[in-house]
Amino acid sequence: MPIIETQNLHFGFTKNELVLKDINLKIEKGTIYGFLGPNGAGKTTTIRLLLGLLIPSSGNIQLFDKSLATDSLKIFQNIGAMIETPSLYEHLTGFDNLQITRKLKNISNKRIDQVLEIVKLTDASKTRVKAYSLGMKQRLGLALSLLSEPELLILDEPTNGLDPQGMIETRELLFKLNKDFGTTILISSHLLSEIEKIVTHLGIIKKGKMIFQGTIAELHNLQLEHSLIQLETSNNEKAYSLLNNNYKASYNNEGIQVIFESREQVSHICKTLIYAGLDIYHFNVASNNLEDIFLTITKN
Amino acid sequence: MSAITRAFSTETIKSKNTFALWLTFIGAAIIPLTLVITYIYNWKLFVPEPGQNPWEEIFARSFNGITLFTPLFIILIIGLLFNIENRANAWKHIFVLPISKSSFYLSKYLFLFWLLLIYYILFVSLTWAVGLFLGAYKKELNFLNSAPEWGEILTYLTKFIIGTLAIIAIHFWLSFRIKNLIANLGIGLTGIAFAILLNGKGGYTIYFPYSFPIKMLNYKPNPTYFLEDYHIISLFYFIIFSCLSYLDFTKRFKG
Numbered sequence: 247m248p249i250i251e252t253q254n255l256h257f258g259f260t261k262n263e264l265v266l267k268d269i270n271l272k273i274e275k276g277t278i279y280g281f282l283g284p285n286g287a288g289k290t291t292t293i294r295l296l297l298g299l300l301i302p303s304s305g306n307i308q309l310f311d312k313s314l315a316t317d318s319l320k321i322f323q324n325i326g327a328m329i330e331t332p333s334l335y336e337h338l339t340g341f342d343n344l345q346i347t348r349k350l351k352n353i354s355n356k357r358i359d360q361v362l363e364i365v366k367l368t369d370a371s372k373t374r375v376k377a378y379s380l381g382m383k384q385r386l387g388l389a390l391s392l393l394s395e396p397e398l399l400i401l402d403e404p405t406n407g408l409d410p411q412g413m414i415e416t417r418e419l420l421f422k423l424n425k426d427f428g429t430t431i432l433i434s435s436h437l438l439s440e441i442e443k444i445v446t447h448l449g450i451i452k453k454g455k456m457i458f459q460g461t462i463a464e465l466h467n468l469q470l471e472h473s474l475i476q477l478e479t480s481n482n483e484k485a486y487s488l489l490n491n492n493y494k495a496s497y498n499n500e501g502i503q504v505i506f507e508s509r510e511q512v513s514h515i516c517k518t519l520i521y522a523g524l525d526i527y528h529f530n531v532a533s534n535n536l537e538d539i540f541l542t543i544t545k546n
Numbered sequence: 547m548s549a550i551t552r553a554f555s556t557e558t559i560k561s562k563n564t565f566a567l568w569l570t571f572i573g574a575a576i577i578p579l580t581l582v583i584t585y586i587y588n589w590k591l592f593v594p595e596p597g598q599n600p601w602e603e604i605f606a607r608s609f610n611g612i613t614l615f616t617p618l619f620i621i622l623i624i625g626l627l628f629n630i631e632n633r634a635n636a637w638k639h640i641f642v643l644p645i646s647k648s649s650f651y652l653s654k655y656l657f658l659f660w661l662l663l664i665y666y667i668l669f670v671s672l673t674w675a676v677g678l679f680l681g682a683y684k685k686e687l688n689f690l691n692s693a694p695e696w697g698e699i700l701t702y703l704t705k706f707i708i709g710t711l712a713i714i715a716i717h718f719w720l721s722f723r724i725k726n727l728i729a730n731l732g733i734g735l736t737g738i739a740f741a742i743l744l745n746g747k748g749g750y751t752i753y754f755p756y757s758f759p760i761k762m763l764n765y766k767p768n769p770t771y772f773l774e775d776y777h778i779i780s781l782f783y784f785i786i787f788s789c790l791s792y793l794d795f796t797k798r799f800k801g
Binding site: 294297298322323329330331332333334342345349351 | 556562639640646801
């Protein structure tokens with residue numbers, strides 16, 4: 247059973263202009279789902295829709311197999327969320343901020359100490375939030391979302407503004423929550439490199455449309471499809487006919503493009519051309535990493 | 547604990563270290579403190595005639611003071627209460643908590659009335675304390691040999707509070723819809739300025755909510771009716787605007 251499922255979700259701030267088109271998200275229990283896309287692609291809007299902060303123009307949203315439109319309070323019992331910057335009362339201490347959310351969620355007082363320990367803010371809990379650094383505020387925001395030991399964490403760009411150490415710590419914390427407590431996590435980012443180490447599944451959105459959804463392994467397959475060699479030889483026509491027997495190759499004025507799937511194939515392509523007596527003028531192995539793939543599919 | 551009680555208790559935490567809380571105490575003290583200065587410097591003017599109760603004079607002056615000051619105080623305090631949420635960008639957090647919008651709306655309204663209750667109780671207590679102090683300071687003022695007419699004071703306050711209900715409901719709605727505190731104050735100040743210019747008088751001022759409290763300047767109770775026309779209209783506005791803002795907050799407002 248998916249924890250989050252949307253069907254044909256459309257949304258527009260005005261009737262005529264849709265900013266989200268046909269979003270079909272499916273997030274299974276226990277996964278860490280990375281929601282990726284360039285700035286302005288519609289990530290935050292989608293998350294706001296998932297949390298009922300915006301009303302969809304059409305389509306369905308289901309969380310925990312319940313309709314968000316009718317069962318939002320039951321659904322919110324099991325959710326911890328942080329959207330963009332954390333919502334903090336800066337004139338109050340970190341402890342007071344947690345106390346407010348604790349009371350509204352009606353949970354035990356001792357949980358405050360536990361989450362402060364988790365985000366390493368115990369010593370700063372009696373300091374007013376306006377004296378906190380950006381990283382501390384972000385960690386306090388995370389503590390707020392962890393208070394109710396939620397089954398589902400929805401985090402919109404949680405590492406924004408954090409230094410590299412802060413990013414690593416946040417990643418480790420999320421990984422631990424998922425591993426130790428089975429927390430399902432939806433985390434959005436505009437940088438694949440920021441989350442690729444912890445996510446199990448990915449959804450990529452661009453200009454309000456989902457352009458990829460699947461596992462990291464499926465994205466790796468996509469990576470192989472996009473790995474190609476660009477080459478130019480003393481006789482491109484001959485080279486093309488030699489390579490086209492074994493590889494997916496194309497030939498145009500700029501040279502030959504050959505898609506490969508392994509490093510061994512790169513070596514084989516090279517040898518084939520040399521043994522045929524061809525001079526190689528240009529041999530460019532464009533082996534895309536996941537970031538390149540992400541950039542490629544969000545550009546094109 | 548019910549959701550409203552829990553939400554109300556969070557309002558008390560949120561108000562810590564805020565200007566809204568200080569304003570409640572300072573606002574209640576301004577008029578009584580002004581009276582201390584007035585009486586001390588001109589005490590001979592306030593020596594009562596034989597048989598006259600000096601408490602009537604001091605409370606009448608005190609009430610005239612809050613008649614002008616309280617509408618501004620109400621507008622400011624409501625703006626500040628919602629500004630706590632706006633500054634923290636808190637709506638997106640609050641609305642994804644397992645607490646209904648109705649509970650949150652009602653707890654906020656209740657907390658506002660709680661602050662206003664503190665304000666009025668402090669105001670009356672301080673005016674009384676000022677009278678006792680002045681009585682000790684100048685025996686001729688005769689405060690210590692007489693007592694305030696508590697029944698009349700309560701009646702006046704009840705009518706005055708009813709007169710302010712329309713402004714409360716309107717600004718409660720405006721303050722979550724218009725996030726800019728200055729804009730809210732601007733609307734309120736314009737309304738109060740018009741009401742003062744009209745001196746609360748004129749054919750249509752009974753429909754103009756900002757003039758209702760001003761109409762209670764030098765108030766003489768109507769021997770026939772407990773409530774004046776404008777009190778009833780204020781109550782009507784309060785019910786209508788509260789219902790509309792409740793529906794807007796719970797059904798449409800997304801923060």
